[in-house]
Structures are given as structure tokens and as C-alpha cells.
Amino acid sequence: MTDQPSDSDDKLRNDDEQLRDNDGQRFGRLPATEGDREVAGRPSREAVLDFWTDRFGVPADTFADYTFWERGSGKIWAFRGELPSPVEIEALGMTFLRTRQEHWKPTLSAIQRFGDAASDxxxxxxxxxxxxxxxxxxxxxxxxxxxxxxxxxxxxxxxxxxxxxxxxxxxxxxxxxxxxxxxxxxx
Amino acid sequence: MEVLERYESIVDDFEAFLAACERSLPSVVRVNTIKTSVDRATEALAAEGITAEPIDWHDGLLALPDGNPGSNWPYVQGWLHGQEEVSALPPLVLDPQPGERVWDAAAAPGSKTTQLAALMDDDGMVVATDNNLGRLSALRSNAERLGVTNLAVTNEDARNHSLKPFDGREYDRALVDVPCSCEGTIRKNPDALAEWTFEHVQGIAGVQKGILRRAIEATREGGTVVYSTCTFAPEENEAILDDAVEETDARLVDVDLPLDSRPGITEWEGDTFDPSVRKARRIYPHFNDTGGFFVAKLEVTA
Structure with a gap:
């Protein structure tokens, strides 16, 4: 792995991403699978669960009570509950995962909260x-x-x-x- | 301190009251049970040589007499949150249960919001509202560090709080810990009274009435609303409850506190309040060696 995540990643946004986040305030729920996807480029719930299992050995049922949401390009939040999508509020649950780069990156908050379930x-x-x-x-x-x-x-x-x-x-x-x-x- | 002279007629042992207001308070932390246990937090503090003294009325509160509660491993892990002892009361009085829907109407910077989430085992939903974006950013950072995941945050005037993002469903409980003149925080912030004016008290009372009314309206029949301030001013306490009892479908109910307290007052400077405001509780600094506080519990009746 050679590409380096950096602070400037957040500032680079193309037109597709603008479409995903046209007011910066909207949380869109992740589709269950890629087949259910309506917003181009948005990761699926299945892919997020696979990432945690494949990379860190965190069992998928760790997140059984959680829904996943995207606000901005590739900024994924985890919310313990259900709400109708989209939802336009200031924050929903916890910042959870960055999926914009080739290599996905969990947040420190998510690691502190869920990392004890990891084996790899x-x-x-x-x-x-x-x-x-x-x-x-x-x-x-x-x-x-x-x-x-x-x-x-x-x-x-x-x-x-x-x-x-x-x-x-x-x-x-x-x-x-x-x-x-x-x-x-x-x- | 001369601001406090106006309370001589309602405070027992007034000299002791004034003397207590002059003393500073120790740093207190609340153990965040979303991430750890009281035993582990205590052990981690001890391992770093930090003295932590249990607060006798609540096993999740620890006094750190040497201060600096933010520079240690348990803080970094989100096991601890700095919170004035007496401000841990309103969430306990509200008593939210796992799975419920709860509104924190004036939430930033989130000490009570995150305590509500912990009392619910981070299960159900806490909606935290504040009109100040800067203070909401502090709330967000506290919630992230403490590992809260059942939280939805809205930036709006609580008086016009919208249930639209939340399916229009009413809350089971609401906490109305309103912005106030903060007289009771004098022991933590000696400048708390420097900017005090009666006009400010009157102005903020209008906001407090509006937030409490909206919280009662947004809570289901049979639900619970807790109203609290960190001030002694009856204009911001009993007068606000009197308005709610008069104008909304809610009634005051008894509050059982683990601290020594006094009933709400029914007369103040020529005004009389509904007799039921006696069910509210006044907490004075000299009775429990804490900050000053006011807390009341209402049941929504329609």
C-alpha cells in the first residue's frame, strides 16, 4: 500500500460527489447491497460489513442494531437505530469509516467503540x-x-x-x- | 456577590450560603459506562497516581482534588467526562430507559446528553438540540470521545423544534436544562455574576418558557419532562413552571433527590405561583457542598 491518506483528501471533490452531498447536511442511508444502490459511488452496507470482517475479523453481528449513513463523499456514520432516509440534521450517530480512498479507513471513535471485537x-x-x-x-x-x-x-x-x-x-x-x-x- | 442578596428572604442560613458561594469546587468526572466500568476507571486513575474520591450519592462520580481531569489515559479512552457534580442530577431524575426516544432540548456542550445515552445503555434514541453551532461542535466532540451512537443532533431554536426528521413521533421523555443566568455556577466560575442584569433574567425567562412549552408538546401523554437550571432566580424557575402548568397539559410530580434540597417557592416579590411548584427542588451550595441548582419533574397529561 503506497497511497497516503492526507488532510487534503477532504478538500478534493468532483462533480459526482457534489451530487451525493449537495447541501452538506444530508445523511443518506447506505443501500443493503450494491444491487440496491441508487446513488452512484455510495458503498453498500454489505461492503461495509465485509470490510470490518475481512480486514479486522470483526463479526458482522457486532453491527446488527446499526444503520449506516453517508454524508459528504465517502464519510460513513454509524447510528444505532432507524430513521427515514434521507435525513437533514447536524449529526447522526458516530463518525465510522472513510471510504473515499482505495483503502478504507475506520475512525478513531469507531475503533475505540468497536475495536475490542477485532482479531486481525x-x-x-x-x-x-x-x-x-x-x-x-x-x-x-x-x-x-x-x-x-x-x-x-x-x-x-x-x-x-x-x-x-x-x-x-x-x-x-x-x-x-x-x-x-x-x-x-x-x- | 451582591446579586445574591436578593435571595436572603428565601435561603436558610444565608451567611453560610454566601460563604459556600465563595469557595471553589473540586474537579469532578463522571465515569462513562458506555465504554467502561467504575471499577476499571478507578483502577486506571490509580495506576497513573491520580487521586480519585468517590462522590457518596452517585457511584459514577469521582472527585479529582488535584484537578486536570483531561490529561490521562482513561480520559483519552473516553472513560471519563468532566462534569459538575450537581449537573448529573437532571438525567437521573428524567430516568430514561433503553429503547426510549428522548429529547435533550438545550443540549450543548453535551454533558447531560451523553449521560442520558449512558443511562439508556446507548440504546433507543437521544435527539440533542442546540441553537449554537460552536457549542454543538463541542457536543459532537464529547459524544465521539464517549462513544455515543444512539444520538441525533439538530441545530435549531428548540422553541420551534421539528419532529419531521424523526418520523413525527413524540418523545417518551424530554430534558429541558435551559440556558439561564447561571448564578449557581459561581463556585466554578467566579465571574458568573459579573454580567448579571435583571433585564437578562427577564429576557431569558421568555426563552425558557418557550422551550419548556415545546418540550411538553413534543412528549407523549404519560411521558416525563424534567426542567432544570443552574440558577436561584425564581423568575427562571418557579415562574416558568407556573406558566407551563397554566398553559400546557402537564402537571408537576414529586422528585426524590439523593441530595439535601428545599421545595420550590410559591411567592416571590409580589407574584404568587401555582401551589404545585413546591414539588420542584432547590439545591443550595451550603447544604451539600455543591453548585446551586433547580430541578422539577412534570408528567404530560394529554
């Missing part, structure tokens, strides 16, 4: 490594598995706790912690 592509950090990650810094780390987005965990109060998303490429773990969530907890 999970990297456990020591306290010191977790501090570096939380500060938003990249670090060289050994990892035998696939390159790409990993669920980053650390130990807290005696259990493994999902902390966020890292991008593993070229023998280093690149922190994907958003600026507003970074903290420097180093002594």
Missing part, C-alpha cells in the same frame, strides 16, 4: 509506544502482518484497550490520531 490486524503497543502514537508521531516498529491500517491497542486497567488507527508502511507505524485527539502523556 491488531497491533499491541507498550505504554511508551502508545504515548508516541497518541502524541501523533510516527515510529519504527516490527510488524509481521499486512501493511495498511491497523487497530492500535494498549493495556489499560488490566485489559487490552483499542486506542486508535495506525497506518503501517515501510517498517513504521504512522499515527492517524486526529489533531484534536492528540495528547502528550509522556513524563
Amino acid at each position: 490486524n491488531v497491533i499491541d503497543l507498550t505504554r511508551e509506544q502508545a504515548q508516541t502514537f497518541l502524541a501523533g508521531e510516527d515510529q519504527e516498529l516490527a510488524w509481521d502482518g499486512d501493511w495498511g491500517y491497523l487497530i492500535v491497542t494498549h493495556e489499560l486497567a488490566g485489559e487490552r484497550e483499542p486506542l486508535g488507527v495506525g497506518l503501517y508502511v515501510y517498517d513504521e507505524l504512522r499515527s492517524q490520531v486526529p489533531k484534536g485527539r492528540r495528547r502528550d502523556l509522556r513524563d
Whole structure:
């Protein structure tokens, strides 16, 4: 995996995407399958569930009570409940997944909430490594598995706790912690 | 502090009241049970050498006497939320149940919204409304960090709240924790009274009436509405309830609080209020060593 997600991705929008999100306020529910799709380019619920299962081993029934919604291009939200689609409100559930790039990227919020159900592509950090990650810094780390987005965990109060998303490429773990969530907890 | 002199006639042990208003409050956090347990949160704080003292009336609240509640691992994981002790009361009084539809009518920055979601085990729906986009952004960031997923957020004047995005269905419960003159937050914010004017109290009372009326209207028959403020001013408390009892289909019901409190008052500066406003509860800083607060519970009757 060589393409690098970056902050500028959000600013690049083409005409198709404008059609998907013409007022920036509208949440459209994901179709159940690609065959049900009415909005070009919108991912299906099936594809979202497959992503979590294939990449992280999160069972599909983890999300049985959830509906998935898109607002803006490839910004997927998870809402525990049902509403008629589309819905024009400020927020619906939790930011969940970015699907605009070739490699889909879960949000930190989604990882912290659902990451404990993951079995694959999970990297456990020591306290010191977790501090570096939380500060938003990249670090060289050994990892035998696939390159790409990993669920980053650390130990807290005696259990493994999902902390966020890292991008593993070229023998280093690149922190994907958003600026507003970074903290420097180093002594 | 001279603003508070107007309450000498209604507050027992007034000198102790004034003295308490001068003392600062410790940092308090609420444990977010959507993401963890009180035991794990306490263990994680202890592991970082942070002193956390349980608040005796609510096992999900911890006082952090050394302050700085936002710089530690349990906070980063969304296990903790900084919230003044007394402000945890209105969601407890509302008592929302998993699976219900609940409206938080003046929601930002979301301390009570996220507490409502936690009380519902993040199941059902909380609709959070605020008219201020900047404050809604703080609510959004709190909800994300705390892992709330049963939340719908609307940016509008709560007095004109629309049920259209929500299938037009009425709520089971509504929390009306309105913007107010904030006199009761003086211990947290010593400048709280600096901008106080009687005109502001009168102006905001109009907004409070409108929000409470809309909440009663948008709640189903038999449903519950909780009205609360962090002020002592009867113009923003009993007078608002008096208007609701007079003008809407709702009645006041008893509130059972885990803190020492006083009944609502029925007379103030020549005005008299419906006798049922005595069912509301006034919380003064000197009785429980908290901020000041006002809370009332209404049942919707039609």
C-alpha cells in the first residue's frame, strides 16, 4: 500500500460527489447491497460489513442494531437505530469509516467503540509506544502482518484497550490520531 | 456577590450560603459506562497516581482534588467526562430507559446528553438540540470521545423544534436544562455574576418558557419532562413552571433527590405561583457542598 491518506483528501471533490452531498447536511442511508444502490459511488452496507470482517475479523453481528449513513463523499456514520432516509440534521450517530480512498479507513471513535471485537490486524503497543502514537508521531516498529491500517491497542486497567488507527508502511507505524485527539502523556 | 442578596428572604442560613458561594469546587468526572466500568476507571486513575474520591450519592462520580481531569489515559479512552457534580442530577431524575426516544432540548456542550445515552445503555434514541453551532461542535466532540451512537443532533431554536426528521413521533421523555443566568455556577466560575442584569433574567425567562412549552408538546401523554437550571432566580424557575402548568397539559410530580434540597417557592416579590411548584427542588451550595441548582419533574397529561 503506497497511497497516503492526507488532510487534503477532504478538500478534493468532483462533480459526482457534489451530487451525493449537495447541501452538506444530508445523511443518506447506505443501500443493503450494491444491487440496491441508487446513488452512484455510495458503498453498500454489505461492503461495509465485509470490510470490518475481512480486514479486522470483526463479526458482522457486532453491527446488527446499526444503520449506516453517508454524508459528504465517502464519510460513513454509524447510528444505532432507524430513521427515514434521507435525513437533514447536524449529526447522526458516530463518525465510522472513510471510504473515499482505495483503502478504507475506520475512525478513531469507531475503533475505540468497536475495536475490542477485532482479531486481525491488531497491533499491541507498550505504554511508551502508545504515548508516541497518541502524541501523533510516527515510529519504527516490527510488524509481521499486512501493511495498511491497523487497530492500535494498549493495556489499560488490566485489559487490552483499542486506542486508535495506525497506518503501517515501510517498517513504521504512522499515527492517524486526529489533531484534536492528540495528547502528550509522556513524563 | 451582591446579586445574591436578593435571595436572603428565601435561603436558610444565608451567611453560610454566601460563604459556600465563595469557595471553589473540586474537579469532578463522571465515569462513562458506555465504554467502561467504575471499577476499571478507578483502577486506571490509580495506576497513573491520580487521586480519585468517590462522590457518596452517585457511584459514577469521582472527585479529582488535584484537578486536570483531561490529561490521562482513561480520559483519552473516553472513560471519563468532566462534569459538575450537581449537573448529573437532571438525567437521573428524567430516568430514561433503553429503547426510549428522548429529547435533550438545550443540549450543548453535551454533558447531560451523553449521560442520558449512558443511562439508556446507548440504546433507543437521544435527539440533542442546540441553537449554537460552536457549542454543538463541542457536543459532537464529547459524544465521539464517549462513544455515543444512539444520538441525533439538530441545530435549531428548540422553541420551534421539528419532529419531521424523526418520523413525527413524540418523545417518551424530554430534558429541558435551559440556558439561564447561571448564578449557581459561581463556585466554578467566579465571574458568573459579573454580567448579571435583571433585564437578562427577564429576557431569558421568555426563552425558557418557550422551550419548556415545546418540550411538553413534543412528549407523549404519560411521558416525563424534567426542567432544570443552574440558577436561584425564581423568575427562571418557579415562574416558568407556573406558566407551563397554566398553559400546557402537564402537571408537576414529586422528585426524590439523593441530595439535601428545599421545595420550590410559591411567592416571590409580589407574584404568587401555582401551589404545585413546591414539588420542584432547590439545591443550595451550603447544604451539600455543591453548585446551586433547580430541578422539577412534570408528567404530560394529554
